[in-house]
Amino acid sequence: MFFICSCVATDMNLTLEAEKTPFSSSMEGEVLYNQTPTERSISYFIPSGGEMQSEFSSESAGLEGDKSEDSTANGHKSSKFLEGLSNKIYKKFIEDIPNRNETQVGNFSESANTEHDEIQGSNTNWYSYKSKEDDKIDLVVLWSDGSEPKFAAKKNYWHKKIKGKPVNSSSLCRTRDNNELKFLLRSVEKYVPWINNIFIVVDDQIPKWLNISHPQMHIIDIKDIIPSKILPIFNSNVIESFLPFIPELSEKFLYANDDMFFGDFVSKDFFFDDDKPIVRFKREFTGGSYYKKILLDAYDSIAKRYNVSFKKLLPHHNIDAYLKSNFLECIKEFKNGYNICRKNKFRGIGDVQRLLVSLYGIVKGTAISKVATFSESMYTTPNTLIRHIRNLKANPPKLFCVNDNERATEDEKREMEVLLEQIFLQKSNFEL
Numbered sequence: 001m002f003f004i005c006s007c008v009a010t011d012m013n014l015t016l017e018a019e020k021t022p023f024s025s026s027m028e029g030e031v032l033y034n035q036t037p038t039e040r041s042i043s044y045f046i047p048s049g050g051e052m053q054s055e056f057s058s059e060s061a062g063l064e065g066d067k068s069e070d071s072t073a074n075g076h077k078s079s080k081f082l083e084g085l086s087n088k089i090y091k092k093f094i095e096d097i098p099n100r101n102e103t104q105v106g107n108f109s110e111s112a113n114t115e116h117d118e119i120q121g122s123n124t125n126w127y128s129y130k131s132k133e134d135d136k137i138d139l140v141v142l143w144s145d146g147s148e149p150k151f152a153a154k155k156n157y158w159h160k161k162i163k164g165k166p167v168n169s170s171s172l173c174r175t176r177d178n179n180e181l182k183f184l185l186r187s188v189e190k191y192v193p194w195i196n197n198i199f200i201v202v203d204d205q206i207p208k209w210l211n212i213s214h215p216q217m218h219i220i221d222i223k224d225i226i227p228s229k230i231l232p233i234f235n236s237n238v239i240e241s242f243l244p245f246i247p248e249l250s251e252k253f254l255y256a257n258d259d260m261f262f263g264d265f266v267s268k269d270f271f272f273d274d275d276k277p278i279v280r281f282k283r284e285f286t287g288g289s290y291y292k293k294i295l296l297d298a299y300d301s302i303a304k305r306y307n308v309s310f311k312k313l314l315p316h317h318n319i320d321a322y323l324k325s326n327f328l329e330c331i332k333e334f335k336n337g338y339n340i341c342r343k344n345k346f347r348g349i350g351d352v353q354r355l356l357v358s359l360y361g362i363v364k365g366t367a368i369s370k371v372a373t374f375s376e377s378m379y380t381t382p383n384t385l386i387r388h389i390r391n392l393k394a395n396p397p398k399l400f401c402v403n404d405n406e407r408a409t410e411d412e413k414r415e416m417e418v419l420l421e422q423i424f425l426q427k428s429n430f431e432l
Contacts, residue, residue: 136196138250143181143258180259186424187262211432237351238342244327256319263396277321279358280372281313298356316372318399330360382416389419
């Protein structure tokens with residue numbers, strides 16, 4: 001069965017349009033619809049925590065193993081043992097991939113069957129998850145210090161080799177370290193004590209202040225989860241595509257960049273509703289920047305693969321929830337797109353944004369969409385943080401992100417660190 005759906009962002013509203021197609025779904029909330037012989041429009045009022053889920057009959061998907069770029073990951077509990085373990089996991093995963101015919105979709109190459117273009121149901125024979133037996137939720141964080149001389153020299157060498165010029169100074173903001181990780185971990189200890197393990201993904205770097213002996217702390221070097229033929233890598237989209245291969249990562253996990261923070265107490269059901277990750281969105285958007293382009297590519301790939309259409313909404317750009325099984329299945333389903341992405345040592349055309357995993361879950365019925373409120377998720381930058389600091393202290397959102405950018409001056413970055421220190425005064429046990 002196919003449907004064309006449009007997720008419309010009005011606070012708790014979701015509009016779904018089905019055209020000339022059988023449709024079955026299970027939804028909470030009131031249902032209002034008009035129907036004609038050729039088209040029907042159904043509006044669902046979704047209460048807080050509401051969900052959309054649909055069942056599809058379909059055929060097996062495919063994936064492949066390939067990996068690529070960015071910077072982040074090393075481990076004191078890793079090295080040869082982890083490398084061997086992760087290689088076994090990856091090898092087994094690849095061995096389980098069925099042979100599929102392939103078709104090109106936008107910038108993605110996806111696997112598809114020529115006779116059927118349907119999405120597989122939630123049951124798979126290559127991965128199983130029994131949520132009721134284990135309710136642990138891990139946190140994964142990507143971290144790097146782009147100003148560290150050894151790392152900077154390596155990145156510059158490869159940038160010159162591939163692109164014929166040194167790294168643009170305006171792009172350094174993506175990897176420079178402003179000590180945000182320290183404050184993120186303080187927020188974790190203060191507001192989400194239920195977090196199980198914390199995996200810091202690095203590229204041959206470890207923050208000097210980090211207490212790697214803490215029982216919850218695990219340093220994962222990218223070489224332990226990414227095949228050597230892809231390394232070195234400086235593309236975060238590539239590194240993120242290998243997160244589900246972290247050894248012993250829990251089925252349910254949170255993912256954060258090091259500039260994202262917990263601003264208030266949150267429970268597990270803020271991120272998961274009945275074991276389904278809640279995917280938070282903001283406003284509608286159109287193309288323009290590189291970031292928006294790869295988001296649109298994700299929407300287009302899902303639309304063409306499963307004959308569905310979403311309203312184009314920006315992700316809330318904050319701490320996100322995932323199911324490892326969704327991640328693995330999505331990589332498998334869009335194997336060629338990921339393989340193209342993993343050839344990009346630096347960000348570029350063909351990159352696959354992790355929004356694809358979230359949209360895959362929503363279409364499959366294993367994730368829930370929600371429009372984020374300001375009290376749930378706030379986004380700011382170092383040069384605008386001062387305008388938000390009073391509200392952050394008086395009415396802190398559950399999550400907030402202070403995204404570094406090329407417009408932020410050195411004074412503004414220093415001021416940002418001072419302000420974060422004021423918000424998170426208490427030193428955590430994750431620090432030496």
